[in-house]
Amino acid sequence: MSSKVIAIANQKGGVGKTTTTMNLGYALAEQGKKVLLIDFDPQSNLAMCMGVDRPEELDTTIYHLMMGVIEEKELPSKEDYIISNGKLDFIPCSIELSAVEVNLVNAMSRELTLKSIIQEVKESYDYIIIDCMPSLGMLTINALVACDTVLITATPQYLSAKGLELLLKTIIKVKRRINPNIEIDGILITMFTQRTILSKEIVKLIDEAYGKQIRVFNSKIPASVKVGESNLRNKSIIEYKRKNKVAQAYIDFGREYISYE
Ligand SMILES: Nc1ncnc2c1ncn2[C@@H]1O[C@H](COP(=O)(O)OP(=O)(O)OP(=O)(O)O)[C@@H](O)[C@H]1O
Ligand SMILES: [Mg+2]
Structure with a gap:
């Protein structure tokens, strides 16, 4: 199976990374794709959205897997850490992941830790989507090293060239030094309201700043x-209220996403 690893990133908090991870994942799964979501944020929002209320009580989360690699232990079998929630498989995260950042500083091949975990499961999936934390620290670097493409989510308010510039610089650094094949899928605008800023203006803003190098997806998430x-109901919005405009927008986005491949 040729699988693709997507990192959903933006160091800005609250711009729809976790919501997009879950709903793009669901939209792709509905199209018959086999999808694994990885919660890679110590806040564990994705785990909670997927119905794990107390991730810190789980025996095996992405934290344990990361520590296992750092300590050069053999990974447990997949059934011990991949949870299935209907259409989607996922690996949860707990607050302890924040401690891994410190441990990584002295670890060998520290940037490659997540990649080596993904290597173990990659063959079984069409898409693996990593929900990054809102920072550009060592954990996010691990995600950028492990991924094939980066999907940037941004709200119209946080499209300021400054914020994106830092993220893009980081991606370019990773591309030069360690993951030459990394590509940027594009920017998905989330929490879009007609009042804030018009689509055309957003595209113009980004084109002016980055010279048409970065795609802005036609689908915008209202x-x-x-x-x-x-x-709260531990469901993707598509499953919960299919007719809702956000559900429809994520279904459209899933189709648009695949169409560029
Ligand atoms: N389309 C939307 N409409 C309304 N609310 C939304 C939408 N998308 C996300 N939200 C809400 O906005 C908040 C932030 O979204 P989300 O958690 O997806 O962002 P994030 O980028 O993952 O945040 P963080 O950086 O903290 O991980 C959440 O409370 C979420 O329920
Ligand atoms: Mg999040």
């Missing part, structure tokens, strides 16, 4: 309170 409700 804002809706139903997203919070679906999270």
